[in-house]
Amino acid sequence: MRKILNTILVISSLIFASCENYDENERLIPIIGETDLTTPITKQQSEQAILVEDFTGWNCPNCPGGTEVLETEMGKYGERLVVSAVHTGSFARPSSENNNLDFRTPYGDELKQTFNITSYPAILINRQATAITSIGDWAAKIAEKMASTSHNFNISLGAEILEGKNILVSTKIDVLKTVDSELSLTLYVTESGIEGIQNVESEHQLYTFKHVLRENPLKEMPLANSFKQGDVIEKNYLITGSDKWVKENCAVVVMITDNATGEVLQVNEIEL
């Protein structure tokens, strides 16, 4: 009898203790960038890469020429060159002539302001102070940067689409050399394979846009103040997606930037 009573007591206390109740303000935890969710790392890095941001617009007649140069360079360097197309400025303003297709983003406009982009096309290499406007110089400048950048970090990536919309990105940074400065991580989405209209040397043509910078970047997420050789930093981020994006055509660009100079120290890209 006593045994039964004890058993009942144990079971009932178990049950009483196991009801959870969450007040309205405890139910939803806002996610701004960093999260504790993880997804497996699928893309490794072992070489130094550089980032080229191409400032362009659908109505910019000389831009497709620049894009062609970048395509050639990408073929040459493979994963060592990451390109994104920043549609901004008056050439990017939509009109009925391009079926009102708008690729502009607040972040693109911000970059334009910061780096004082006034003529198109123009590229930023690793976000170093000045933009290079003359298409003829691009290949040489990229080669120069490729040779001069020191290889201090590797960024390995994993990405997953959650609830069909949001993008979870897991990052793993291997520190190869000790670096004593405050660094951050910036993540954004680019989309390729978008059909639209492009002004090609003053003629409106059907065109497939590649590497188009999309909304909702995670800007300068703090990493650390100093990095010792051999450190491994693992962080996970959630990017708010949009139903408009064709996820299979999207890639996430992840870069390490120096807080003091804004310069990109390493970059990698993962396709979804």
Place this chain on the structure above:
Amino acid sequence: MKKILVILFLSLFSLTSYAQSILGGKVTGNFQMDIQASKEDSIIGAEKVNEKLLSNAFANINYTSGDFSAGLRFESYLNPILGFDAQYKGVGIPYRYASYKKDYLEVTVGNYYEQFGNGLIFRSYEERNLGLDNAMDGLRIVAKPVNGVAIKGVIGKQRYYWEDIWKNNNGLIRGLDAEISLNDLITKLNASATRLTLGGSFVSVYEQANPKIITLDGDMYKMIIPENVGAMAVRFDFSHKAFFLSGEYAYKGQDPNAVNGYIYKPGNALLLKASYSVKGLGISLEAKRIDNMSFKSKRSETGNMLNVNYLPAITRQHAYSLMAMYPYATQVNGEMGIQADIMYKIKKNTLLGGKYGTELKFNYSRVHSIDQQPIVGYALNQMGTEGYTSNFFKVGDDLYFQEINFEIGKKINRDLKLNLMYSNQIFNPIAFGHPEAENVYANIFVADATYKISKKHSVRGEVQWLLTEQNYGEWATGDWLQATAEYNFAGKWFFALSDQWNYGNEVGDKTHYYSVALGSTYKTTRVSLSYGKQRSGIICIGGVCREVPASNGLFMTITSSF
């Protein structure tokens, strides 16, 4: 397959021989086998089945010796007959148990079925014809420390097709129930004409929560999902002479899940039943309100499996097929309804009663939605919020189902029995997952006569007629007429012919769903064989429904008990 059969036979024989020779225990059991051979029929929409034969089979074997009992069930689905979930495909022993009962204590390990009260927060049961089985696997203790007090404790996980439940992440169920019969407990009240029984139960389900990310007003959030979902219920049964009253109220804590659209609102349910009956007259009344009471041991599950609780439907359960054309199923997210039954027997040797008396039955049921108001600032049922508020006493605007039903049973003379039934039904398509907005209004008539030719030979004829203006194609196709003729040789065999004719289908084919059936009974073994067309439809038992696709071909059922 072979291996399992060998094991089964070995265990069967070892069990039985052991039982006979050593312990002198008893073996009982039963088995059923359904075999289907369906061929393609584009008119009725019967799809091509790749396998020549489909079959479901099961066998229960129970062994009892004194205070000890054990048993197992063998099941085989090769492949599952049409309408059963394809996940059932396979062979095995999903159910086995051992139980020991001594004095006031009963302990069961392995699989078991159990129910607390009306089942509003816990019911583990099987409905074989629906392919529904939520058998528990774990431990059950029933204690009766004193006369009139019964305490039950359960812990375990539920069956999920053939999955190894101890390896998956489905929820662990823990429950406790106590029932006190005051009349049995207090000696003075033993013989009282007034009886009162009180009961209460708690159930808690633990399931690990995977992070759920939602977007609200463009911002992203991680939902904190309760890993322990608790539920409680209190009940009473009261009777005084011919009058009965019983009630059960259940409450379920926060349980955002796939069925309720991940809202936090706690659930509740109320079930009230009253009846009064004397010789020749019976009245019963029921009222029910359900508010967000889907309770499963896996929060992402939406089908018929893994139900922790059972929410009975309060509409008449029909045996005639056209009466059940538009079947009602409990709306677990919210419904409120009433049901009234009046049964009356006109006395023998009166004008209306005739020589044998006449039985009259009336049934009325009406089920509505519950009141639902959105939470300020959010859409109704917005994921990640409370979902809605509801005024308990306010009836929702949507009518889900209504039925008015009359039945007359009359024995005309020593050999002829007649049963007449009329039903008027209103059926809300949207509530039951159909896209059409306008309700289905149906009038259904049934006449059923049995004539005894001689001591053991009889014939039965049945005509069913369904009239409705609504024809939405596929599931609601206008008027139907059904005729059945049956010949019975009691204790030996039967033969039946039936045709269900969709003569009023102005949109599609006026299909005849004919069938021929032949059956034989020998003691407890029954074999029936039918050939014909079966329309696609829904079969429901106890307010739980399963869709059955159209088929055309042969169907054989063998059942036996031993």
Place this chain on the structure above:
Amino acid sequence: MKKMILFAIASICSLMIYAQQTLPSVDLKTLDGKSINTKEINNEGKPFAICFWATWCKPCLMELSTFAELYEEWQEETGMKIFAVSIDDSRTQSKVQPLVNTSEWEYEILLDVNSEFKRAMGVNNPPHTFVVNGKGEIVWQHVGYAPGDEEGLIEAIRKVIAEEK
């Protein structure tokens, strides 16, 4: 397929071997809420019948109505008793008592709300009728109902009485 037929035959064979069985022990309720263990079901040494039925089962109602007409005669002749076990669940259980009273059935009604007794007795579908002798052994059973089956039941009861004399 072959294996399944084999299996079926084996099952039927075991049926032949084990005819003598007693009632399992399951707790049921009576209509007025009392608990009763099925081991305690008896008819003071005389044979009795156990009929599994449900309010929604047509042949069951036909069976029990037919038995009801003959029940008085049967009882006078043999002293037998019928225990009608309803397997109605909480959906229809409250209709059992009104139906029994309206139909003026004099049987002992037992409620098997979660089909525990049904399972223990190996019942597939109602109606399913058992005859138990004075020693508590199941001596006869029958599934389904067709007019005329009542003869089978009373003959089984008579046989028990003849044997026990």
